[in-house]
Amino acid sequence: MRRAPDAEWVLMYRLGLSRKRIAELVRAEPAAVGYHLVIARRQDPGLEAEHRAAAGAVPVAHPSPADLARMDEVITWVLAEGRLPEDRAGDRDERAMARWLSERRREAAQGTLDPA
Known part of the structure; x- marks a missing residue:
C-alpha cells in the first residue's frame, strides 16, 4: 500500500x-x-x-511499448541467466537483446536515453 x-x-x-x-x-x-x-x-x-x-517544454520521446517489453525481456533473461546477453552468442534472441542493450547504452552516453 x-x-x-x-x-x-x-x-x-x-x-x-x-x-x-x-x-x-x-x-x-x-x-x-x-x-x-x-x-x-x-x-x-x-x-x-x-x-x-x-x-510545455521540449517533449521527451518516451519508450515505446515494444521497448518496454524488450526491457522486461532483458531483465527476466538476466535474472534467469545471471549475466548480460552477449552480442556474439549462438542464440539469435540473445544477440538481439545484446544489440538492444547496446543501443540503450549509446543513448545513455549521448544523453538521449529516456529516463523512464
Whole structure:
C-alpha cells in the first residue's frame, strides 16, 4: 500500500508527465495515480503550474511499448541467466537483446536515453 501522495509519482507529474504516462510507467491504474495527484495538488498549489510549464517544454520521446517489453525481456533473461546477453552468442534472441542493450547504452552516453 502506498502512502498518498506518492513522492515519485508527484515528481514525475512535476516534470511534465501525464497521469496516464505515469500509470503506464509504474504499472498502476490511472485512477490511483490521479488520486495521489489530487492530494498532492491540494498540498502544493504551485504543482499544477510546474506541471504545465514542464509539459510545455521540449517533449521527451518516451519508450515505446515494444521497448518496454524488450526491457522486461532483458531483465527476466538476466535474472534467469545471471549475466548480460552477449552480442556474439549462438542464440539469435540473445544477440538481439545484446544489440538492444547496446543501443540503450549509446543513448545513455549521448544523453538521449529516456529516463523512464
